[in-house]
Amino acid sequence: MMANYSLSKSWQNTPIGARIIRLFLGITFIYGGWNKATDPGFLDPKSAHYIGAQITSYLDTSPLSFALTHMVEHATVFGWLVMLSEFAIGIATLTGIALELAALGGFFLSITLWLTATWTVKPYFLGSDTAYAILWLALFFLVRQNTKGRRVTSLLPDLGDRREVIRILGIAVASVAAVFVGGKFKTSNPTPETGTAIAKLVDFPVGSTKSFTAADGTAAMLFRTKAGVFAYSTICTHQGCSVSYNSNSNHLICPCHGAQFDPANGGAVISGPTKIALPKINVAVKGTDIVQI
């Protein structure tokens, strides 16, 4: 059976409360996708904004860490998926095409982001993903309830309807196009110049560590020990995952294949599938600051 589609009807048939939620979530998810598509560092393993670096930073705290460990290895693919999903969900929500499915997709994406990116935000209501998850769920039931008694009752789009399939393909194409258009608007990374203060000496006592972005845009980590200050790139020399500092072992550890590096010994490899030490980043104390030189 053919399901007639009309953009204006999809809005007219939505209760006023659901229209407000739909408009807000649709625009916000497209904006979320756009933000990532125009971020020059999001898919760049050298960048501190790299999706892999973000996932790595959730490993210690997220209840999904068992799954994240595998995702770090395929972080770029995952980054693409997140961008495309945000665009697709946002466009579907605004156009009303497969709206219930889009609302469920938005719900699951928000729950995933809550269990990873905003899991440590306390109290929970300060993290936006919990509110998004509830809004998506409310939208789903508002639309579902409104649909009951009408012809369309299936949650899944009618794949036997050629026009419905074309509309869904249209959303997929629009999402891919949005990612590529976003790529054209990428701005260069605002990276600090050599000589810019990375930390104030007084705020960075012996034993401290700090993540920062080096002058060439590389994600890096600064250390201070009794021997002085030093820094390394945090991009693993095996296959480019982001290493993180483990304060129990005092090592930099790669979540992908377990390489371990010793920051107290020139970033040398302790174990793992690489033989190459982490690249050193030259830093020094200048006056009251620690700077890259």
Ligand code: FES
């Ligand atoms: S990328 Fe393989 S151990 Fe780091």
